[in-house]
Amino acid sequence: MVRFAEVGLRYATPAGQPGPAPEVLRDVSFDLPQGSFHWLLGASGAGKSSLLGLMHLALRPSRGEVEILGQRLSRLGRAALPALRRRIGVVYQDFRLLPHLTVQENVALPMRVAGRPEGQLRTDVAEMLRWAGLEAKAGALPATLSGGEQQRVAIARAVVTRPALLVADEPTGNLDGLQARRVLALLREMHRLGTTVVVATHAETLVAEHPAPALRLQEGRLVAHG
Amino acid sequence: MASVPRLRRSRGRDPLGLRRALSDRLLPALVAAMTLLAALALAGARGAAELTARWEAGAAAAVTVQLPASAAAGGRLERALAALNALPEVAEARAMDQARMAALLRPWLGEAPAVTLPTVIELRLAGLPAEPEALTRRIAAAVPGAAVESHGVWVARLVALARSLEGVALAALLLVAGIAAAVVAVAVRAGIAARRSAIGILHDLGATDSDLAGRFAARAALLVGAGALLGTLLAAPVLAGFADLAAPLLGGAPAGRLLDLPWARLPWAELGLLPPAGALLGWLTAQVTVRRWLRRLP
Numbered sequence: 001m002v003r004f005a006e007v008g009l010r011y012a013t014p015a016g017q018p019g020p021a022p023e024v025l026r027d028v029s030f031d032l033p034q035g036s037f038h039w040l041l042g043a044s045g046a047g048k049s050s051l052l053g054l055m056h057l058a059l060r061p062s063r064g065e066v067e068i069l070g071q072r073l074s075r076l077g078r079a080a081l082p083a084l085r086r087r088i089g090v091v092y093q094d095f096r097l098l099p100h101l102t103v104q105e106n107v108a109l110p111m112r113v114a115g116r117p118e119g120q121l122r123t124d125v126a127e128m129l130r131w132a133g134l135e136a137k138a139g140a141l142p143a144t145l146s147g148g149e150q151q152r153v154a155i156a157r158a159v160v161t162r163p164a165l166l167v168a169d170e171p172t173g174n175l176d177g178l179q180a181r182r183v184l185a186l187l188r189e190m191h192r193l194g195t196t197v198v199v200a201t202h203a204e205t206l207v208a209e210h211p212a213p214a215l216r217l218q219e220g221r222l223v224a225h226g
Numbered sequence: 227m228a229s230v231p232r233l234r235r236s237r238g239r240d241p242l243g244l245r246r247a248l249s250d251r252l253l254p255a256l257v258a259a260m261t262l263l264a265a266l267a268l269a270g271a272r273g274a275a276e277l278t279a280r281w282e283a284g285a286a287a288a289v290t291v292q293l294p295a296s297a298a299a300g301g302r303l304e305r306a307l308a309a310l311n312a313l314p315e316v317a318e319a320r321a322m323d324q325a326r327m328a329a330l331l332r333p334w335l336g337e338a339p340a341v342t343l344p345t346v347i348e349l350r351l352a353g354l355p356a357e358p359e360a361l362t363r364r365i366a367a368a369v370p371g372a373a374v375e376s377h378g379v380w381v382a383r384l385v386a387l388a389r390s391l392e393g394v395a396l397a398a399l400l401l402v403a404g405i406a407a408a409v410v411a412v413a414v415r416a417g418i419a420a421r422r423s424a425i426g427i428l429h430d431l432g433a434t435d436s437d438l439a440g441r442f443a444a445r446a447a448l449l450v451g452a453g454a455l456l457g458t459l460l461a462a463p464v465l466a467g468f469a470d471l472a473a474p475l476l477g478g479a480p481a482g483r484l485l486d487l488p489w490a491r492l493p494w495a496e497l498g499l500l501p502p503a504g505a506l507l508g509w510l511t512a513q514v515t516v517r518r519w520l521r522r523l524p
Contacts, residue, residue, distance in 0.1 A: 056430065057524065058430060058524060059524060060524050078524070079434075079435075081524070082432045082433060082434045083432065084432075085429075085430065085431065085432035086431070086432035090430055096423070096426075096427050098241055098243070098424055098427060100243045100246075101241060105241075109241055109427075109428070109431060110431045110432070112239070112241070113428060113431045113432055113433045113437070114432065
């Protein structure tokens, strides 16, 4: 499902700086089986977001091999990536909703990108909004929602196409305890439905409440897996 | 249970918010002004081409050979016509009818039957001579004693001038198209800057370069096409006015009213091509600009 082998990641050197930039991920290797739930843990700057970026194809490794949903990135050209991205759902800490679109339009976005027929959208989006408890907010703009509601919209958008892999980068980072638990319940629900889920978090209390295998990063290295 | 409102296709189909990012005011207005200039250049090129053709055709009959009045007798006229027709540059040599010549000269000479008119041969040339002076010398040599009157030198110079004007007008047209493309590229870049975050979101959701560039290109084509249409509509009366000013040069009279302007003389086919050509230019420019920018994304 997800396989990293001796993966290193180095960002482009900023202009004017001599020498190559340091690696933010070093020799990272792990396998995540299909349908698993994993926490991704580590201090700020440990490389969690970079690792998730590799998982949802926002980044490409500097070395090593990344295999996502059975596809080796080293063998994929740039033109092949969009189709693979459509099978991956992403949830960000800052939600990244389009502010000029309503809740239901934001949730419908991945289906429109995938070219689904307009007639099919309404049913699927309505069902997803009910699942996320956002039915009453369907016509609202994101700016009028609370943080927890916005994050639930982001999760609904991430899973509306039934992705095989769902990655969430600090999805509860901007939420209070109650909203965080509600968001996490949705992520666990997706896992229960068969989606492979990886959640990066700082919230050790949430991890303690929901025990699951964890990947732990420290200064760009994977120091624990399991 | 709350019901889910109907999805709004129009806004949902503009997830990048390009209706605001690519404004429907400034870009069409700029394109309209440039289309007006392009229409003027186009009409200038067309007018110069017409003048060239007209002057070239006129030059073909712009050589006359004048024989003394006595040449009509003794077969000299026939010999002169045969010698002139034998010249490769001459398509046809024809003696001018005396009655027609008298009619032509009547405004200056009046009814003066006592004046003896010379014999005049009109030459229709095969084409505008590259060296009019050399042709004049050869005609004079072919018909000794004849006076050769050639306006070809001046016509050749006028034709050269008209051709250079045509070239300048076409160059101006290309320049306007280039500036229009630059303006569209700047507007699209501004749109990209304004929607960088939304582009990133769609990219992460699996949108292809073709999809993203297509959204910008469709919007740019619409705005540029609308601006070009407006500019063309504005250009039509201006061009008709210019054509009216030039009417006396073409043997006509200026119109007194708007409806009487020489609308039929406008290059409608070329003008009609300006809006679709503008839309195509906008579409292509946006495609290239967005795709080049998207290359920085993984």
